[in-house]
Amino acid sequence: xxxxxxxxxxxxxxxxxxxxxxxxxxxxxxxxTARKYLKLGKLPSECKxxxxxxxxxxxxxxxxxxxEELLKQAPELQAKTVxxxxxxxxxxxxxxxxxxxxxRRVRDYLTLHGASKAVMFLQNIQPGQSSQSDxxxxxxxxxxIAREPFSHCLFHFMLPYSCWESxxxxxxxxxxxxxxxxxxxxxxxxxxxxxxxxxxxxxATQKAGGSRAFTERWQQFLDHYDVNPSRNNPGxxxxxxxxxxxxxxxxxxxxxxxxxxxxxxxxxLADYEAFxxxxxxxxxxxxxxxxxxxxxxxxxxPDRGWRDPITFTARVSPSxxxxxxxxxxxVPSRLISYTxxxxxxxxxxxxxxxxxxxxxxxxxxxxxxxxxxxIIDSLIRKPGAFAQYxxxxxxxxxxxxxxxxxxxxxxxxxxxxxxxxxxLHLAKCYGESQVVAALHLAQGSQILPDEETISGYLxxxxxxxxxxxxxxxxxxxxxSLHSFGGCQ
Numbered sequence: 001x002x003x004x005x006x007x008x009x010x011x012x013x014x015x016x017x018x019x020x021x022x023x024x025x026x027x028x029x030x031x032x033t034a035r036k037y038l039k040l041g042k043l044p045s046e047c048k049x050x051x052x053x054x055x056x057x058x059x060x061x062x063x064x065x066x067x068e069e070l071l072k073q074a075p076e077l078q079a080k081t082v083x084x085x086x087x088x089x090x091x092x093x094x095x096x097x098x099x100x101x102x103x104r105r106v107r108d109y110l111t112l113h114g115a116s117k118a119v120m121f122l123q124n125i126q127p128g129q130s131s132q133s134d135x136x137x138x139x140x141x142x143x144x145i146a147r148e149p150f151s152h153c154l155f156h157f158m159l160p161y162s163c164w165e166s167x168x169x170x171x172x173x174x175x176x177x178x179x180x181x182x183x184x185x186x187x188x189x190x191x192x193x194x195x196x197x198x199x200x201x202x203x204a205t206q207k208a209g210g211s212r213a214f215t216e217r218w219q220q221f222l223d224h225y226d227v228n229p230s231r232n233n234p235g236x237x238x239x240x241x242x243x244x245x246x247x248x249x250x251x252x253x254x255x256x257x258x259x260x261x262x263x264x265x266x267x268x269l270a271d272y273e274a275f276x277x278x279x280x281x282x283x284x285x286x287x288x289x290x291x292x293x294x295x296x297x298x299x300x301x302p303d304r305g306w307r308d309p310i311t312f313t314a315r316v317s318p319s320x321x322x323x324x325x326x327x328x329x330x331v332p333s334r335l336i337s338y339t340x341x342x343x344x345x346x347x348x349x350x351x352x353x354x355x356x357x358x359x360x361x362x363x364x365x366x367x368x369x370x371x372x373x374x375i376i377d378s379l380i381r382k383p384g385a386f387a388q389y390x391x392x393x394x395x396x397x398x399x400x401x402x403x404x405x406x407x408x409x410x411x412x413x414x415x416x417x418x419x420x421x422x423x424l425h426l427a428k429c430y431g432e433s434q435v436v437a438a439l440h441l442a443q444g445s446q447i448l449p450d451e452e453t454i455s456g457y458l459x460x461x462x463x464x465x466x467x468x469x470x471x472x473x474x475x476x477x478x479x480s481l482h483s484f485g486g487c488q
């Protein structure tokens with residue numbers, strides 16, 4: 001009779017109170033077996049002997065050396081792949097019934113001779129250190145809106161220590177959804193943590209040699225929140241493992257609630273969003289104790305949103321320039337002495353007079369931005385000012401313009417600058433791209449590109465006038481309407 005360790009232990013306890021027959025009965029074993037273990041003084045598990053012999057012949061004995069060579073060359077080979085190789089090489093010798101045996105043999109071989117594997121080092125996560133975010137696709141849950149398939153993903157933000165999380169429905173993995181999701185999550189949280197970690201998503205990073213680097217826009221965005229960006233190494237997604245695991249847990253929770261709900265269809269997007277928000281809030285409710293440990297580390301949110309403009313007024317100087325956050329911009333000369341309203345966005349600068357938008361310009365972070373179109377008319381009238389103009393370097397919009405200027409000064413030292421300014425004026429009138437093409441043509445023909453030469457290239461043949469004859473209207477047709485009562 002086969003006995004378990006628990007039965008023998010029970011028998012040993014009972015034999016001190018009862019006769020052997022009674023103790024054996026209470027332990028559920030026959031008296032003979034009871035006397036056996038009483039004599040041995042060991043548990044059944046201690047009496048087992050390791051088997052050293054095979055119970056059946058090894059079907060891979062003949063070709064095991066060949067299998068070993070395959071595993072040495074490619075340790076990642078699976079037993080199924082090796083079996084198919086053997087079936088093709090040795091027809092009628094192996095079949096699918098040998099798969100389980102080969103799997104055990106390969107496993108045992110790799111246990112003794114396999115290569116080292118990557119070790120996951122569990123981290124001691126401290127409160128208030130960082131936040132993490134990423135997108136996760138939701139199409140596998142088969143959500144429908146008004147019975148129409150709803151393709152979407154979630155922006156998922158979380159704190160690794162407390163596991164507090166925030167979500168936002170989105171349709172793409174873009175910089176806009178990244179910044180919007182981050183702003184929304186930190187507003188819900190009430191602050192930011194010093195470091196924010198992402199993987200190497202293209203919305204926040206770009207190629208830099210053999211690695212990845214943060215984009216200027218992402219760096220500027222996190223600077224606005226006084227947060228340092230962090231990322232995992234390319235191809236090592238588990239370094240962003242807290243949010244990756246949180247993806248799985250949240251999606252599983254959503255799926256479980258969908259099963260309870262009995263339907264995956266929602267009346268509208270607001271209905272679905274409310275469903276997800278309820279799940280998120282229930283999960284966050286269980287994390288309040290740990291979240292309290294993180295709250296003291298939160299940094300205050302900025303006074304304004306990243307997309308909100310910085311607004312102030314500025315007066316246009318006599319040099320037709322305006323100062324914007326320490327940078328100099330040119331504006332059309334007609335605005336000299338006017339006071340304009342300035343709205344500075346992350347990427348653009350907008351100038352208003354009253355409520356009227358006058359100009360939208362790309363924003364610069366330092367230095368000067370002079371548009372020759374704004375001042376070239378005045379320079380044509382005052383060409384002597386060009387030589388010592390403070391921002392003269394800004395008046396060569398493309399390299400070809402600088403080349404042409406140097407050529408003109410070399411050939412005509414006294415008047416070359418005037419010729420150049422006239423060419424720049426042509427660029428304003430005809431378009432910079434057309435003048436650039438004309439300058440290249442002149443260079444190719446080895447002709448000095450002065451105003452007359454470039455004007456000749458820019459001349460466009462006038463279209464022939466088409467003579468048209470406009471016939472006088474027949475008023476009799478109008479009068480005939482009265483006879484039918486068409487007009488009252």
